[in-house]
Amino acid sequence: MKSEIIAVGSEMLTPYRQDTNSLFLTEKLNEIGVSVAFKTIVGDRQKDLVNAIRGALARTDIVLIMGGLGPTEDDLTREAVAEALSLTLRRDAPLVAALHARAASWRMTMPDNNLKQADVIEGATVLPNPNGSAPGQWIDTTFEGFRKILALIPGPPSECKPLFETECLPRIRAAAPKRFIAKRTLKAAMIPESQADKLLAPIYQTYTDVETTILAHNGDIQLTLLCSKKNIETAQQRVDELASLMEEALDDWLYSSEGESLEQIVLYYLGLRQATLATAESCTGGLIAQRITSVPGSSRSFVGGAVVYSNELKAAFAGVQPELIEKHGAVSEEVAKAMAAGIRQRTGATLGLAITGIAGPTGGTDAKPVGLVYIAVSDAQRTDVLERTFRGSRTRVREWSAQQALDLVRRRLM
Amino acid sequence: MKSEIIAVGSEMLTPYRQDTNSLFLTEKLNEIGVSVAFKTIVGDRQKDLVNAIRGALARTDIVLIMGGLGPTEDDLTREAVAEALSLTLRRDAPLVAALHARAASWRMTMPDNNLKQADVIEGATVLPNPNGSAPGQWIDTTFEGFRKILALIPGPPSECKPLFETECLPRIRAAAPKRFIAKRTLKAAMIPESQADKLLAPIYQTYTDVETTILAHNGDIQLTLLCSKKNIETAQQRVDELASLMEEALDDWLYSSEGESLEQIVLYYLGLRQATLATAESCTGGLIAQRITSVPGSSRSFVGGAVVYSNELKAAFAGVQPELIEKHGAVSEEVAKAMAAGIRQRTGATLGLAITGIAGPTGGTDAKPVGLVYIAVSDAQRTDVLERTFRGSRTRVREWSAQQALDLVRRRLM
Numbered sequence: 001m002k003s004e005i006i007a008v009g010s011e012m013l014t015p016y017r018q019d020t021n022s023l024f025l026t027e028k029l030n031e032i033g034v035s036v037a038f039k040t041i042v043g044d045r046q047k048d049l050v051n052a053i054r055g056a057l058a059r060t061d062i063v064l065i066m067g068g069l070g071p072t073e074d075d076l077t078r079e080a081v082a083e084a085l086s087l088t089l090r091r092d093a094p095l096v097a098a099l100h101a102r103a104a105s106w107r108m109t110m111p112d113n114n115l116k117q118a119d120v121i122e123g124a125t126v127l128p129n130p131n132g133s134a135p136g137q138w139i140d141t142t143f144e145g146f147r148k149i150l151a152l153i154p155g156p157p158s159e160c161k162p163l164f165e166t167e168c169l170p171r172i173r174a175a176a177p178k179r180f181i182a183k184r185t186l187k188a189a190m191i192p193e194s195q196a197d198k199l200l201a202p203i204y205q206t207y208t209d210v211e212t213t214i215l216a217h218n219g220d221i222q223l224t225l226l227c228s229k230k231n232i233e234t235a236q237q238r239v240d241e242l243a244s245l246m247e248e249a250l251d252d253w254l255y256s257s258e259g260e261s262l263e264q265i266v267l268y269y270l271g272l273r274q275a276t277l278a279t280a281e282s283c284t285g286g287l288i289a290q291r292i293t294s295v296p297g298s299s300r301s302f303v304g305g306a307v308v309y310s311n312e313l314k315a316a317f318a319g320v321q322p323e324l325i326e327k328h329g330a331v332s333e334e335v336a337k338a339m340a341a342g343i344r345q346r347t348g349a350t351l352g353l354a355i356t357g358i359a360g361p362t363g364g365t366d367a368k369p370v371g372l373v374y375i376a377v378s379d380a381q382r383t384d385v386l387e388r389t390f391r392g393s394r395t396r397v398r399e400w401s402a403q404q405a406l407d408l409v410r411r412r413l414m
Numbered sequence: 415m416k417s418e419i420i421a422v423g424s425e426m427l428t429p430y431r432q433d434t435n436s437l438f439l440t441e442k443l444n445e446i447g448v449s450v451a452f453k454t455i456v457g458d459r460q461k462d463l464v465n466a467i468r469g470a471l472a473r474t475d476i477v478l479i480m481g482g483l484g485p486t487e488d489d490l491t492r493e494a495v496a497e498a499l500s501l502t503l504r505r506d507a508p509l510v511a512a513l514h515a516r517a518a519s520w521r522m523t524m525p526d527n528n529l530k531q532a533d534v535i536e537g538a539t540v541l542p543n544p545n546g547s548a549p550g551q552w553i554d555t556t557f558e559g560f561r562k563i564l565a566l567i568p569g570p571p572s573e574c575k576p577l578f579e580t581e582c583l584p585r586i587r588a589a590a591p592k593r594f595i596a597k598r599t600l601k602a603a604m605i606p607e608s609q610a611d612k613l614l615a616p617i618y619q620t621y622t623d624v625e626t627t628i629l630a631h632n633g634d635i636q637l638t639l640l641c642s643k644k645n646i647e648t649a650q651q652r653v654d655e656l657a658s659l660m661e662e663a664l665d666d667w668l669y670s671s672e673g674e675s676l677e678q679i680v681l682y683y684l685g686l687r688q689a690t691l692a693t694a695e696s697c698t699g700g701l702i703a704q705r706i707t708s709v710p711g712s713s714r715s716f717v718g719g720a721v722v723y724s725n726e727l728k729a730a731f732a733g734v735q736p737e738l739i740e741k742h743g744a745v746s747e748e749v750a751k752a753m754a755a756g757i758r759q760r761t762g763a764t765l766g767l768a769i770t771g772i773a774g775p776t777g778g779t780d781a782k783p784v785g786l787v788y789i790a791v792s793d794a795q796r797t798d799v800l801e802r803t804f805r806g807s808r809t810r811v812r813e814w815s816a817q818q819a820l821d822l823v824r825r826r827l828m
Binding site for chain 2: 011012013014015016017018020023024026027030035036037038039040041042043045048051052055059213215222224278279281283284285286287288289290292293294296297298299302303304305306307308309310312313316317346347348359360361362394395398
């Protein structure tokens with residue numbers, strides 16, 4: 001069965017706001033074997049809405065319409081669906097009572113226009129929305145001779161998501177042919193996307209029944225494998241088979257077989273080795289620490305660190321001798337190594353991770369261009385250092401650098 | 415004139431990837447007075463593509479189609495546009511030669527299927543794409559008796575954006591009625607969205623010729639004002655008039671009148687006062703330092719800081735007496751103040767900023783729940799501290815906390 005998601009709201013046709021609910025809906029639909037064939041974003045104009053709804057009904061079986069269910073003049077989804085299907089709207093007495101009760105519980109008097117939220121399309125099932133005032137609606141009807149399912153869903157994510165999961169998904173599952181979906185997510189670090197695709201395409205292309213998606217972002221590669229079958233065992237078997245071939249091909253680029261983030265994996269290995277980590281960051285300015293501490297429970301293995309932007313702090317917090325900076329420059333192999341050893345010693349952590357570089361957009365020279373970074377990792381035995389040059393914007397250089405630094409720690413712990 | 419943007423690619427119908435080019439296109443179109451009435455996302459199936467293109471032609475004047483111009487079997491935009499308009503495709507000899515030259519310059523032999531990138535729709539103008547192998551195409555035609563403009567644009571952002579700006583925008587501007595757009599962006603911190611809207615709606619609703627968009631995210635409010643007129647002076651006057659009324663209403667919630675970020679403003683004030691800043695972060699784990707150092711040139715006013723996750727580091731880097739932590743707990747007014755004063759003293763910065771709190775999801779108690787944070791700012795004269803409790807996920811608590819901390823520094827410097 002093919003579906004279309006329509007997101008309603010003029011604000012999503014500005015440069016500032018984007019529909020994101022549809023990603024959640026798509027994930028849930030795919031899990032029950034329903035694919036999304038189109039997404040449409042339309043503003044708060046009834047004529048445009050009717051056009052979008054009729055177009056969707058003509059080309060798909062399930063039409064999910066998000067937004068435009070509130071109390072304002074701009075909320076026109078109910079009216080537009082009724083017009084598109086040539087159905088009437090009736091004001092529902094229990095819903096009117098519920099709206100009055102809701103207003104009373106907030107000690108507010110309800111403006112009359114709020115009542116439009118009690119308008120129900122002829123033949124629709126009302127879908128309760130415990131998180132907001134406008135309920136959803138479910139319509140199982142025919143359009144030009146074919147069975148069509150429509151769901152009207154509130155736009156705010158806190159209302160949309162639970163209502164979709166509780167009220168819509170079970171109904172769609174009952175209407176759709178029974179399929180089971182198996183899924184796996186693999187992740188790899190620091191392998192270029194083109195190289196990953198060259199390596200993996202010959203493998204995944206032979207699995208035509210598994211849908212493989214490759215997503216690359218600043219040194220992180222995410223591979224999602226989806227397989228839909230009439231029974232879950234066969235689907236899982238196909239996904240696992242392909243996953244293990246890909247794991248083998250990715251070798252030690254691979255860091256996760258179950259979708260964990262690189263910072264989660266680093267923390268996992270630290271826990272396993274009963275080791276702790278401290279960081280000394282110059283060009284990444286706290287980005288590495290921020291990624292690690294975004295993981296709940298990270299305090300068990302991460303003691304903290306320093307953002308040593310100035311040369312004085314490189315000395316004060318990471319014990320770097322000023323003469324070393326004078327001789328080799330703040331961005332140098334020697335200073336990176338001293339920072340890693342120094343932060344380890346100052347904090348008493350098992351491992352010290354340090355990074356120094358030129359994030360740009362200015363500050364580069366011929367000898368030391370923008371994007372040059374040194375990353376060092378130090379333990380009681382030895383200190384290793386890596387030189388890399390990343391291209392692109394300040395943000396891009398910082399994100400690649402942080403990714404490379406975390407990957408270096410992972411490889412040291414493996 | 416109404417436009418529609420069609421983004422082509424099955425990967426944008428998965429839960430993992432989203433069209434973002436359209437935000438850039440929308441911004442540029444709005445600036446020349448062209449609104450976007452619909453956005454459609456469609457997969458790599460010719461039948462679906464033809465359906466989407468015909469639907470767009472029937473309801474808008476300008477149809478921008480991004481993606482599906484590459485060399486693979488899945489790249490079907492050229493074929494679909496030709497079919498939708500009942501036009502033929504011809505293979506263009508100069509483009510074939512250019513493809514061969516491009517492959518030769520990379521010392522590669524070109525696979526035959528690459529040649530489809532040289533297929534041009536009957537009557538189309540070829541739009542050169544210096545950043546990739548597939549050129550764009552521009553079609554000025556009629557559909558069901560009306561003039562329609564179509565542009566075929568490559569999908570990769572690094573090709574899409576420059577080609578759209580250089581080749582499409584001037585042509586659209588020539589075709590569209592002449593309008594001038596004035597724009598202003600105001601920003602405010604830590605005012606709840608509902609309160610901002612209550613304060614501002616009575617003002618901006620009287621300016622029906624200015625389009626006001628409010629975007630709120632974790633303590634940051636962005637207001638965008640757009641006005642389209644036949645001459646730029648009138649448009650600018652209306653926007654500036656509304657902006658100054660809103661600035662007055664926002665009072666000291668307002669931090670920027672020209673769209674700068676909060677970290678940029680903090681750095682601006684630090685520069686103005688010839689002051690420097692250092693941070694000691696516990697629950698935000700480097701998030702504040704990372705935001706500040708994301709601004710180019712931040713090293714002039716930001717010396718660095720410490721991520722003091724463990725109690726030992728609170729002592730070692732921020733000079734917090736262990737007895738103070740023992741007596742009041744690591745998350746307390748007293749420890750926050752000691753951290754701010756300590757990091758200032760250790761780093762020699764003019765201002766010390768410190769934050770300690772419980773980011774969650776676990777670690778809360780009845781007395782000190784998840785979301786409780788203490789933020790302190792210290793200079794030579796005094797140390798102030800603020801207690802806040804933020805609700806929601808670990809990420810949300812951390813982001814609100816970082817925003818509040820930066821705003822506290824801004825207010826101290828004002």
